[in-house]
Amino acid sequence: MAIDTVIIGLGYVGLPLAQEATRAGHTVLGVDINQGVVDSLNAGHSHVDDLSDGDIREMIEGGFEATTDTARISEGSVVVICVPTPLADDGGPDLRAIESAVGFIARNLKPGMLVILESTTYPGTTDEVVRPALEAGGLVAGQDFHLAFSPERIDPGNKHFGAKNTPKVVGGHTEACGDAAAAFYGSFVDTVVRAKGTREAETAKLLENTYRHINIALVNEMTRFCHELGIDLWDVIDAAASKPFGFQAFYPGPGVGGHCIPIDPNYLSYNVRARLGYPFRFVELAQEINTGMPAYVVGRVQDILNTEGRALNGSTVLLLGVTYKPDIADQRESPAVPLAQQLLAKGARVQFHDPHVMEWRSVPAAVRVEDPGSAAAEADLTILVQNHSAYDVDTLAEASRVFFDTRGKATAGEKVHRL
Incomplete structure (x- = not known):
């Protein structure tokens, strides 16, 4: 043939x-x-x-x-x-x-x-x-x-x-x-x-992902001051999304991952700097905000544990979902990696569960658990990092001692803290 x-x-x-x-x-x-x-x-x-x-x-x-x-x-x-x-x-x-x-x-x-x-x-x-x-x-x-x-x-x-x-x-x-x-x-x-x-086609791809990168950074920055002001950003986004024109909903998270969003906008920023000699400021600011989200999550974890009378050093933290998006095994540029690494650096014992990841080679010090419900009940704090459809989030939150929801999926409760 x-x-x-x-x-x-x-x-x-x-x-x-x-x-x-x-x-x-x-x-x-x-x-x-x-x-x-x-x-x-x-x-x-x-x-x-x-x-x-x-x-x-x-x-x-x-x-x-x-x-x-x-x-x-x-x-x-x-x-x-x-x-x-x-x-x-x-x-x-x-x-x-x-x-x-x-x-x-x-x-x-x-x-x-x-x-x-x-x-x-x-x-x-x-x-x-x-x-x-x-x-x-x-x-x-x-x-x-x-x-x-x-x-x-x-x-x-x-x-x-x-x-x-x-x-x-x-x-x-x-x-x-x-x-x-x-x-x-x-x-x-x-x-x-x-x-x-060809140049227009090349730039179209970069514009698509730069658009997402910048808008994700916008809500990631808003989540910081909304938390400080006692404002539920998830409710804000749902309310804003009711407008049938002029608005597209983007949601905060523990960082950005995958083969496109964390990488492609940098090609454009690099090209502008190399050829024209000045920065693409929107992209560089978005990169700074989005790459800083794992550290922000760690800071919130420390604060949450402090309110429980515990230090992060020596605490067991369970991460639920370590891939870069739901229901796939792809781990490229997953924000779970820097999140786990920073938790480990501060003395936490890190466990993880992911139905699509049997071995987390990027973070070998993290221990995989077989039963997320049992592990959540024993961990000092559980973080929903990626919302796989296999997870019954409310059941896991109820089983947890303390539950930190970075995806806005858990029903509000005394144990639940939202990003």
């Missing part, structure tokens, strides 16, 4: 994309540098939350195959880059995975091929990093091959929106490049949105 689509990077972005492309009749070859991931997929096993083993077997029946052999990129007419771009030490994006993937493509580039970058990065990456590397062999983007950027919009764990029904933004190096990319995505995505070019 001839390959028509190659997807480089088989994680939470590349794998759902491969699934939808396969369902639409494309013959997809997935390329990943992790041999274990490749072997597992070819054996019919999924390693991401949103796809089951049955989904992978269905993909294989549709012609999907995974490989570590980058020379096979030459078999495809469309190549999509879905590799991670973590933050580098200087605060900008670490482009090494993109550069590596582009190098693989450059060695296998053919006339007529369509190359699409989906990895989130700073504006200009497609034109300034990807294009020169691909053109080094003599082929010219927009003439000999097509080049485009289409930001990934995968929301892990979202039961309503996935790769098929989330609108796909596409920006081409040229109009014809954009046409080619739009035709490809249009074959399996319900709605394709054309951006003016």
Whole structure:
């Protein structure tokens, strides 16, 4: 069966994309540098939350195959880059995975091929990093091959929106490049949105997540002074959300996590500083507020324990939920990590429970408990860090000696303290 689509990077972005492309009749070859991931997929096993083993077997029946052999990129007419771009030490994006993937493509580039970058990065990456590397062999983007950027919009764990029904933004190096990319995505995505070019498409993704980052920071800062003033911010938000226009509800929490919100806005801030020489003040302030929330939670824990006549040093603190969002196993940038580390640094004995995490490698000193109810009854203080649907929050709060709710889910009571 001839390959028509190659997807480089088989994680939470590349794998759902491969699934939808396969369902639409494309013959997809997935390329990943992790041999274990490749072997597992070819054996019919999924390693991401949103796809089951049955989904992978269905993909294989549709012609999907995974490989570590980058020379096979030459078999495809469309190549999509879905590799991670973590933050580098200087605060900008670490482009090494993109550069590596582009190098693989450059060695296998053919006339007529369509190359699409989906990895989130700073504006200009497609034109300034990807294009020169691909053109080094003599082929010219927009003439000999097509080049485009289409930001990934995968929301892990979202039961309503996935790769098929989330609108796909596409920006081409040229109009014809954009046409080619739009035709490809249009074959399996319900709605394709054309951006003016690659830089506009790159910036659109950063604007989406910067918008969320800043608004989360707003309510995180409000929770501090509302607590001091005796105002229930959760009730305030519910009241404000009754307005049918001009307001969108955002909620406070112990910090921000995941693959987008804590990271992507920094790409834009980094780009503004590096190119223009001045700060993107909204982003930098939002980062300061959101990264400070674990420390704020620890301070509140100390205050709560003090009212109970206990010191944090030597107390047992139980954390409920350590992933970055509900009902998934993904722990990337979870605020539970700095929260646990700071509690440990102040002498607390930290326990945790999460139905999706059997081993918390980021915080090896934290002890996992099997029964959250029993553990809550014995702990000096229990913190709801992530509201998994498996938790009966009110029952756990009632079982606890003291319950600190950072997600606004517990019914008010003498034992319950809210963020």
